[in-house]
Amino acid sequence: MQITVKQVLELEVFKNAKVVAGKDGLTNIVRNATLMEVPDIFPYIDSQSILITTLYPIYSNEDAINELIPKLVELNLSGICIKPARYIDEIPKSMIRQADNLNFPIIELPSEANLSKLISEILEISLKKHIEILNFRNLVHERLMELFLKGENIDVLVNNLSDIVGYPIILIDNDLNVICSSLDLINRNISVLYDTIVNNKLLIKIDGNEYKDGAFIKYSINAGKTRFGDIILLKEETDSESLKLAIEQASFLIASVFYKNFAVLEKERSLQDSFIRDILNGKIESGIDVINEAKNFGWKLEFPQVIMVVKLLIDNEKKKKEIYEELMYSKFIERVLNKKMLSPVNDLKTVYIDNSLVVFINSIFIKNSKKSFVEVGNLIIDSLKNRVKVGIGISNAAENIESFSLVYKEAHNSLIAGSVLNKNSFVSHYDDYEMFKIIKEVKDMDILNAYVNKKIGKIIDYDKTNDMKLMETLKVLIEENFNAKSAAQKLYIHYNTLRYRIIRIKELGIDIENGFEIGELVLAYNIYLWIMANKK
Structure with a gap:
């Protein structure tokens, strides 16, 4: 507890002193006391001190008297005690006005006051309070340290x-x-x-x-x-x-x-991550053993399970690592899911794998899981929008442990596909790419590459040397069912600009008016996304 000017005035040696100005400053903290013996006192005083003086060093200097109070306030002093009668008849009215305006206490001392004794008393009470504070601090330390060591x-x-x-x-x-x-x-x-x-x-x-x-x-x-x-x-x-x-x-x-x-969590996390890597890589001997081992990591493993892959889209590896660690330690994603009332904490598991956060979510009681998880993804993005760009890929549900490997690939591939399509933060669900299920059955990549090259290869090559963004235009045209007006609005460009891009696409030999050709164009575009996803 600190002492104030008001408490100093309660000392026996101050019983005949009176406050003549700056009463609103009586709560000022007092740490020290200083005797004014020279005119240029300012370099020798500490903040939160009481200055004690007869004004002898400056009583004949009107400018010095007028400058004293404002300067003491500027130096954060607590107040001033003045003993008049010996060198001045009364405390100058100009000082009283200044002190009242600045809430700076002026205490008038009686003629019998012993200045040295006043200083001694103030220092003694200040030291006593300081010792009490140190003793209190030691009490807190000793009591809590005993509990800590236990x-x-x-x-x-x-x-x-x-x-x-x-x-x-x-x-x-x-x-x-x-x-x-x-x-x-x-x-x-x-x-x-x-x-x-x-x-x-x-x-x-x-x-x-x-x-x-x-x-x-x-x-x-x-x-x-x-x-x-x-x-x-x-x-x-x-x-x-x-x-x-x-x-x-x-x-x-x-x-x-x-x-x-x-530190304990870091060790457990390392063991847990190794355990989950084995699951995702299909290294499973017994489903029952896996479920029992999951309990050791506080994971209530029940099915169906949806996998969400959350990736920070920044190049600064140090910053990326710091944010990942913060998200993991604070259980950020778990709290977002709880906020949506989707799943209790022990039904979730978040791990760091391959420079991403992989989240396992029990979806047994979640209706319209695609919509719900996309909303969760958007909540995560919105919460981090001022710090970092985020890509999120979401899988369909795994019905058993054996299918974890497949749905992890679904989540990962939808993440990659989303990164091909988007420059900013995004949420991408595997069902958004139904055609991938068919495309992946074609084992010969040369056939897929040849088909893409034949149907949209000229657009891809054109974009490499020109800044017309024809592939982005084609993407939005497909999304908007080739409605040019809607596509222009989504691209935030003028309708005439879009018409010019469409003309250029046609000049490259791409037919976007024939229904059958459009179907092949859409297929080629999805194959292109699939190839890009697998390359990444």
């Missing part, structure tokens, strides 16, 4: 911290989700959100009551370069140095628990 979890640490400081505690992750709270907040409706995004200020709501910035103390939980979240103590920041130190001590130990859990 291997207690974060919930126990948070509850004990709340018990020591006497105020409710909330623990949040980097996405403002409540990880845990002290017992006095159990079963309360708690939400944490940004009140002012620009200034990164938080707003906490508990059962309809709002706590804005300044109504709580927040401290980051860090271990090395990893940030796990924040501790929030529901107590106004004013006069709370001891509480801040307590939270600081607690944050070190809580960060250590997080880091220990993180």
Whole structure:
């Protein structure tokens, strides 16, 4: 607990002193006291000090008197104690006006005041408070360290911290989700959100009551370069140095628990990823054994299962790795699925494989699963739109363990096909490419390449040397059933621009008016996508 000007005035040595100006500044914090013995005192004083003086060094200098109060406020002093009568008859009215305007306390000392003793008393009470704060910090450290060494979890640490400081505690992750709270907040409706995004200020709501910035103390939980979240103590920041130190001590130990859990999770994740790779590669001896082993990783493996592949579309490998780790550790995708009320956490499993996140989702109770999962994909994209582009491929449902390998390829191929078709973030479902099921049965790639080259090869070659985007135009024309007006709107180009592109396509020998030719054109285009997907 810090001491204020008001508390200093409660000392016995100040019993005959009176506040003559700046009463609104009596809550200013006092850390030190300084005697003014020279005119140029400013280089020798610390912020949050009380200046004690007779004004002797400047009493005959009107300019210095007029400059003193504003300069002390600028240097963040707490107040000034002036002993008149010896060198000045009374405290200058100009100083009183300035102090009132700036909420800077001026304390008039009685003629019998001993300035040295005043300073000694202030320093003594300040030192006493400092020792109390250090003792309190040590108490927090010792009690929580004892729990930490016993291997207690974060919930126990948070509850004990709340018990020591006497105020409710909330623990949040980097996405403002409540990880845990002290017992006095159990079963309360708690939400944490940004009140002012620009200034990164938080707003906490508990059962309809709002706590804005300044109504709580927040401290980051860090271990090395990893940030796990924040501790929030529901107590106004004013006069709370001891509480801040307590939270600081607690944050070190809580960060250590997080880091220990993180290391354990990394080891488990490595074993889990190896286990799932074997499933996707068809290395299965017994379906029952696989289901039982999945339980060891907290995975309730039941069927049907849909696979979703989430890929970050950026070249910066360091940033990509950081975001993947954050998404995995914070269970971001699981929370998005829960938000859509699609699946409980233990029915999901997210793993990192081949530079993508692969999500297994139990879809047994999900109606219209394609629509539902596309909506989830769009939610993921929307949540990350300000940070990174995302591609998402979604499979049909696997009915048994043996078909996992097939549906993983479906999800992966739909991801690749989507990346061929889209320059920005996208969600791509395997059913969007029904023709792929037929095309993949053709084992001779030379036949497929020859067909593509014959039907749309000239467009592909033309785009390599010209910037008319004829393949993109053909894609949208196919999607819009060759309705030129709708295609122009979707491409965000003028109708005449689209007509010019169509004329150029025709000049390349491509017939987009004959029904049978259009059918072959669509087939050739889908074969082209299939080939591109397999190349990638």
